[in-house]
Amino acid sequence: MTSIVLSFVGNQDPGTDKNDKEGSIVSLTNHLLEQNQEIKRVILLYTHGTQEAANFTKEWLLSSELPQLKIVEKNIELIPVDEKLSQDPIDLLLAIQAARQALERAKLYLNRGDFLELNASSGTPAMKSAWNILQAAGYAPQSRVWQVRNPDKMMPGQSRVFETNVNSLKKEFDLKVIREQINNYNYSGALANFKESGLKDNGVSVLLEYGRCRLACDFQKARQEIHQFRTIIDPRLSEEIDRLASHDQKYFVVELYFQALTKLKNQEYSNFLVLLFAFQESVLRFQVRKRLCPKLLNYPWKDVKEQVEKAIQQYQEGQLYSYLQNYRLPNGRSLQLNHPSRPVLLAILEYVSEQSSLLEPLKKINKYCDQRNDYVHQFEGVSFLEDQERLVRDIRKIVRQIAQIPEQNSFELLNQQLHSLLTSSL
Structure with a gap:
């Protein structure tokens, strides 16, 4: 199980001379390595104003500061953002578009069991928000969004690096889409989205498959689907499929x-x-x-x-x-x-x-x-x-x-x- 780290580059990366504190990209990388997480690729997005910081961050990742980070130079990608975002780095839509393009690139290297590690603590507020929004919208499968606290403002007992959980928000989005598909009798689409949603399956998938098969006039298959779930299905739906399967x-x-x-x-x-x-x-x-x-x-x-x-x-x-x-x-x-x-x-x-x-x-x-x-x-x-x-x-x-x-x-x-x-x- 390996990780692909994605992040915008901020002015605090890879660290600051003023207080000799490491930036969020360095902190996240250290945290993942401490968790015995192998990092196989790093994708960094930079603007005109953070290009130098991006180069310094890459040099740091390849330096002897991190002997446990076994990564070759070609697997650290520095990607310039669109000119419009460079000129207006607080534009949320432009930041989301740039982050999404990076995600699509990262997916090319994503294997089963891998994680996309999204750093939501570097860059402008719009850039930081982009990762949460994309994960909640379902564009970042197998992903974790990370926050890195300012060490000068940490409270006792708080972790410097911690995961942000937006799964509940994503589930709300998924639920809205699935409900609309059900209202349109699109049971196959609803079933596909339900399986990817992480929602609790309390018989929903059985009934969706029942609906899909029944609309396809495959009454035998629909009856088989509910065979062990007769107690949760409305008696009328159960009786009807028996009649249809028996050529009534x-x-x-x-x-x-x-x-x-x-x-x-x-x-x-x-x-x-x-x-x-x-x-x-x-x-x-x-x-x-x-x-x-x-x-x-x-x-x-x-x-x-x-x-x-x-x-x-x-x-x-x-x-x-x-x-x-x-x-x-x-x-x-x-x-x-x-x-x-x-x-x-x-x-x-x-x-x-x-x-x-x-x-x-x-x-x-x-x-x-x-x-x-x-x-x-x-x-x-x-x-x-x-x-x-x-x-x-x-x-x-x-x-x-x-x-x-x-x-x-x-x-x-x-x-x-x-x-x-x-x-x-x-």
């Missing part, structure tokens, strides 16, 4: 409805149309099986597709199939009967006199499904949807005739539970 076709329709609403809320209209297409197709497949071959209702479509096609051909001794052969679409074309597509399934429901309360809204969403085809096949994106409220009412009307709709969207319920757990994760 009715609840597939409800699930697609809820997932589509999350995309609509985030104004992801193209992805919403993809789910709307899947929703209409699922409803049509469900209703056709319910009418023609109810024994095949709760099986995955791919497992019973051939049997459904056979049932279509044989229904009422072939009268349905004859009807489909003579059916004409609004554009005058015949149906393609080589597979049960959405137009074929809609025509079947017309033949069996499906209730207009279901059939009419199914037809109304056809134009949106056509937009989905333009997006998928023609790469024509959608940045706005007309009549959104009416569209949602039509979708909800369809769902109500197939299954009971919970009052609250499942993903809103999941988010509530995640926010509750995050409150106690600091």
Whole structure:
């Protein structure tokens, strides 16, 4: 385990002739060596006014004053800051930019188990603050921020060199980002940030992975994730994933409805149309099986597709199939009967006199499904949807005739539970 030291150079470095006291860079280096910490690289940032001090500091690091510091000259980097910062060394934004560039350079040499040692006691107040801000913002992984006290102002029992802990502030920043990602149903992003945050995991990662898998329609994996955590998850979320994992076709329709609403809320209209297409197709497949071959209702479509096609051909001794052969679409074309597509399934429901309360809204969403085809096949994106409220009412009307709709969207319920757990994760 080794260290990379980063610091701005101040007027007190490497020491002062006035009181013969060592500067903060020297003090920090001595402290790390006393802790048996190997220093493999030093990166010093200097302005026009501190260039000479930077050279003196480098000479001191290479001198016989520190025989235990085994570092070669090429591993001590003196980096001039931007001209603007040299002219205005108290500009906080410029200081942060310079410090961040140094951090990015240091990361090139950072190995697993190494530490970035950030000296927050050298340079102007803006330069000193930059390291704390960058660590709190998450730009300095595997880092420690150090303060060095003025020896003339130390109180009894105080250490000359000590670590500043801004982890609590960083956790607050991380928590804010994670909460926003959860509100946007970005469970994969929230999970990645949560793992890097250092927040206490009281079941949050399990629920985030559950949400990620559920949105991906990997219901088996979502159920596996919560297998040992059933006691912490809301009973409804647990029951729903059991139904989805067991191919409950009715609840597939409800699930697609809820997932589509999350995309609509985030104004992801193209992805919403993809789910709307899947929703209409699922409803049509469900209703056709319910009418023609109810024994095949709760099986995955791919497992019973051939049997459904056979049932279509044989229904009422072939009268349905004859009807489909003579059916004409609004554009005058015949149906393609080589597979049960959405137009074929809609025509079947017309033949069996499906209730207009279901059939009419199914037809109304056809134009949106056509937009989905333009997006998928023609790469024509959608940045706005007309009549959104009416569209949602039509979708909800369809769902109500197939299954009971919970009052609250499942993903809103999941988010509530995640926010509750995050409150106690600091």
